[in-house]
Amino acid sequence: xxxFRLLLAVTxxxxxxxxxxxxxxxxxxTMPGVIARRIDPGALRKLVATLPQGVALVxxxxxxTTTTRMIAAMLAADGRAPLHNRAGANLVSGITxxxxxxxxxxxxxxxxxxxxxxDEAAFPAIAAExxxxxxxxxxxxxxxxxRYGEVDTIAAGWRTALAHLPATTTVLLNADxxxxxxxxxxxxxRVCYYGLEDVRHAAGAAAQIGDARFCRACGAPxxxxxxxxAHVGHYVCDTCGQARPAAAYRLERLDLHGADAATLCxxxxxxxxxxxxxxxxxYNAINALAAIAACLELGVPxxxxxxxxxxxxxxxxxxxxxxxGGRPLLVALIKNPVGASETVRMLTETLNVERDTLNxxxxxxxxxxxxxxxxYADGTDVSWLWDAEFERLGGRxxxxxxxxxxxxxMAVRLKYAGVAVxxxxxxDDPARALDTALVHLPEGTxxxxxxxxxxxxxxxxxxxxxxxxxxxxxx
Amino acid sequence: xDKSAASGYRLxxxxxxxxxxxxxxxxxxxxxxxxxxTWRGIICEVVPVGPGDGVDWETIDIAFFGGGxxxxxxxxxxxxxERQGPALRAAIDDGLAMLAICGGYQLLxxxxxxxxxxxxxxxxxxxxxxxxxxxxxIGNVVVEVAAATLQTSVAPDPHAGPIQLVGFENxxxxxxxxxxxxxxxxxxxxHGNNGEDGTEGAVYRNTIxxxxxxxxxxxxxQLADHLIATALHRRYGNGxxxxxxxxxxxxxxxxxxxxxxxxxx
Numbered sequence: 001x002x003x004f005r006l007l008l009a010v011t012x013x014x015x016x017x018x019x020x021x022x023x024x025x026x027x028x029x030t031m032p033g034v035i036a037r038r039i040d041p042g043a044l045r046k047l048v049a050t051l052p053q054g055v056a057l058v059x060x061x062x063x064x065t066t067t068t069r070m071i072a073a074m075l076a077a078d079g080r081a082p083l084h085n086r087a088g089a090n091l092v093s094g095i096t097x098x099x100x101x102x103x104x105x106x107x108x109x110x111x112x113x114x115x116x117x118x119d120e121a122a123f124p125a126i127a128a129e130x131x132x133x134x135x136x137x138x139x140x141x142x143x144x145x146x147r148y149g150e151v152d153t154i155a156a157g158w159r160t161a162l163a164h165l166p167a168t169t170t171v172l173l174n175a176d177x178x179x180x181x182x183x184x185x186x187x188x189x190r191v192c193y194y195g196l197e198d199v200r201h202a203a204g205a206a207a208q209i210g211d212a213r214f215c216r217a218c219g220a221p222x223x224x225x226x227x228x229x230a231h232v233g234h235y236v237c238d239t240c241g242q243a244r245p246a247a248a249y250r251l252e253r254l255d256l257h258g259a260d261a262a263t264l265c266x267x268x269x270x271x272x273x274x275x276x277x278x279x280x281x282x283y284n285a286i287n288a289l290a291a292i293a294a295c296l297e298l299g300v301p302x303x304x305x306x307x308x309x310x311x312x313x314x315x316x317x318x319x320x321x322x323x324x325g326g327r328p329l330l331v332a333l334i335k336n337p338v339g340a341s342e343t344v345r346m347l348t349e350t351l352n353v354e355r356d357t358l359n360x361x362x363x364x365x366x367x368x369x370x371x372x373x374x375x376y377a378d379g380t381d382v383s384w385l386w387d388a389e390f391e392r393l394g395g396r397x398x399x400x401x402x403x404x405x406x407x408x409x410m411a412v413r414l415k416y417a418g419v420a421v422x423x424x425x426x427x428d429d430p431a432r433a434l435d436t437a438l439v440h441l442p443e444g445t446x447x448x449x450x451x452x453x454x455x456x457x458x459x460x461x462x463x464x465x466x467x468x469x470x471x472x473x474x475x
Numbered sequence: 476x477d478k479s480a481a482s483g484y485r486l487x488x489x490x491x492x493x494x495x496x497x498x499x500x501x502x503x504x505x506x507x508x509x510x511x512x513t514w515r516g517i518i519c520e521v522v523p524v525g526p527g528d529g530v531d532w533e534t535i536d537i538a539f540f541g542g543g544x545x546x547x548x549x550x551x552x553x554x555x556x557e558r559q560g561p562a563l564r565a566a567i568d569d570g571l572a573m574l575a576i577c578g579g580y581q582l583l584x585x586x587x588x589x590x591x592x593x594x595x596x597x598x599x600x601x602x603x604x605x606x607x608x609x610x611x612x613i614g615n616v617v618v619e620v621a622a623a624t625l626q627t628s629v630a631p632d633p634h635a636g637p638i639q640l641v642g643f644e645n646x647x648x649x650x651x652x653x654x655x656x657x658x659x660x661x662x663x664x665x666h667g668n669n670g671e672d673g674t675e676g677a678v679y680r681n682t683i684x685x686x687x688x689x690x691x692x693x694x695x696x697q698l699a700d701h702l703i704a705t706a707l708h709r710r711y712g713n714g715x716x717x718x719x720x721x722x723x724x725x726x727x728x729x730x731x732x733x734x735x736x737x738x739x740x
Contacts, residue, residue, distance in 0.1 A: 145499060146613050146645055150544040211544070213494060219550050221494070380614065381643045386503030386690040408728035412693050415724055416503070416510050426727075 006107045009040035013100040029089035033096030045129045047099040047107065048114050051083065055114035055130045056294060059123045060138025062339045063287040066318045067138060068117040070291035070309060075113060077308040078300045082115035090119045092126055120154050124161035136172045136294050140179040141230055142211050143336035144379030151211040155179050165189040172293055175247040176232045182216035184245065194293040195247035198254045201282055202226035202233065217242040230338045249293035254285050259350040264288060268296055275306045279319060281346035324468050327438060328446040333456050337387035347448055348392045365396045367447050369437040371404040371455035378452040382406045385413045394418025399440050401425045403433030404455045430458040485518040486706055489530060491540040491579065492551045493523045499645060501541030501576055503690025507699050508537060515718045526554040532566040536706040542577030555582060560598040567600045572706040573682040580684035581605045581648055601684050602655030603677050605648040613645045616665030616687060617736050618675045625697050627704040627717050640695045641732040642687025652677045659685050664736035681705045694729050696722045
């Protein structure tokens with residue numbers, strides 16, 4: 001029987017998307033979904049039901065965009081280019097819009113498999129509508145507390161959603177994040193863990209804030225034999241015995257190569273894999289581990305995984321390299337304390353590597369452009385700047401230009417982190433901030449830009465205006 | 476700047492439950508106190524106080540108690556009431572300089588009445604009580620504080636105008652001040668204590684409770700210096716002087732938010 005309601009929803013939604021693109025009012029990444037759902041609230045459920053290989057969902061506070069893109073690239077290399085919300089619209093409306101875009105006018109999905117990056121708070125609703133075959137939950141940190149509420153609130157929502165998944169669903173969880181790993185207990189779904197085994201990456205006595213350093217079962221403090229960052233590491237509760245679960249997908253050995261790359265050695269049930277990932281930093285290696293685990297679960301052969309990841313380019317603003325009129329610019333989104341701390345750690349370690357390998361007496365330090373906005377999508381509360389470890393920048397900054405709607409707050413944060421006041425320049429609007437940062441940039445030096453989400457959009461628009469990048473929605 | 480007056484001072488700052496009560500960037504307040512002491516040559520020691528830790532409150536000059544997740548607050552409430560409550564209350568009565576924010580503010584009061592009718596006791600050091608609400612009060616706040624509330628010297632300028640503090644509130648509890656405290660100030664923008672009476676925060680002796688995250692002290696150097704000066708006077712006598720700092724960056728951030736919020740009204 002023909003579902004006229006769905007057909008009408010698909011037609012109306014697709015028309016809205018086309019209209020939005022023609023009028024160039026930006027992407028049209030969610031409005032078609034909103035319109036279609038108003039006509040047929042079951043539109044997403046019906047559209048994804050036509051995907052022969054089902055749906056995989058990826059969620060987590062940090063790294064979900066990069067991880068999902070890695071999975072998409074590997075599935076595409078395997079001849080299964082997924083239906084994927086690549087432009088990053090990860091609420092129910094955005095995912096519905098993606099499903100509409102990938103559907104025929106008859107309301108049938110043209111891809112074989114769906115892959116959706118999923119907002120943490122929207123995950124329960126999206127899981128209920130899409131009935132995923134695979135769920136990947138990556139990590140859980142404080143993020144936009146004004147919008148999401150506490151970490152515990154998100155975890156409670158995830159727990160309820162996972163409890164509804166049947167035994168045919170596979171749930172992949174990060175063993176190293178206790179807030180995520182504890183969700184694996186008592187589910188009908190099949191649960192599998194991945195984790196970093198190379199404890200050389202344990203941070204020293206870092207003063208970083210953790211959101212789940214207390215036993216998820218009994219509340220006693222975890223004892224960490226290795227703490228990688230925030231509350232992520234190898235932990236055990238000496239009071240009740242709750243501990244990090246054994247990982248099936250294991251990153252046995254990880255060697256980081258500055259701001260360029262990392263070498264990963266993994267083992268998994270029935271095999272092993274070694275590859276060179278062309279992305280820097282601990283967290284990108286862990287993103288790759290998660291993506292590899294998901295792809296092995298989805299049946300992508302190991303050689304194809306390796307070949308794809310060794311050529312992988314970063315997502316929109318996630319450690320993205322841009323040629324800024326002949327000057328190297330590296331853009332890394334920062335949006336919450338843990339992500340910002342890890343990005344700063346990566347940059348300062350890069351500085352150390354450059355000093356060591358080139359043996360150059362720099363004495364100058366990093367050139368930075370930090371842009372902090374407090375619009376709704378960034379979180380209107382900028383308190384999080386004080387939970388991030390900007391202290392690592394003290395004594396390592398040649399010049400930092402701060403921009404965005406909360407530039408003045410960021411300047412204060414850097415001052416109290418130990419950055420000399422005379423090295424901090426406040427420049428409000430994106431064009432002026434970019435110009436100021438570039439004009440002081442010595443030949444051959446990289447400018448590191450760290451924008452929040454909407455500041456990234458502003459920066460991206462400015463770079464596009466100068467012809468240095470394409471607008472994101474054509475990405 | 477009178478460096479000889481500033482050097483030689485030592486202050487001990489107790490940071491209550493930093494591993495449990497650390498949401499919304501509240502540790503920035505401790506960073507601000509430590510840096511503003513260090514920049515003046517005041518030797519500053521931060522003492523983290525966790526569950527089970529004994530504290531000799533006689534040796535503490537400034538105490539800070541921030542907000543936490545509900546789970547974090549539940550884990551420390553009993554320890555705080557039983558282990559720290561009586562001695563901390565005595566220290567507060569004795570003039571300890573203290574700042575408590577959000578969950579910490581509520582725990583200094585008489586009790587928190589949850590929306591299920593449960594009565595969670597506080598230590599009663601501040602004459603306030605809190606009632607759980609259904610809607611969270613979230614957003615930027617400007618609070619006007621009388622100059623006399625935030626003095627940094629024992630002979631304050633009688634002509635000084637009020638000070639506008641900026642912060643960010645995110646709370647469901649409604650706190651009602653009693654006769655034993657005076658409000659920290661009045662909200663020019665935002666909800667404040669309870670969204671009803673226009674007040675924000677509570678002051679008793681040298682202890683301040685409020686709902687202002689942000690972090691509060693880095694962007695409001697007048698309040699940070701008030702706490703440091705109060706602590707210096709209590710430890711070293713009224714002759715102790717607070718050397719001035721260049722606060723142009725901090726005040727620019729404060730003014731930017733005041734201008735944005737008060738123009739919007």
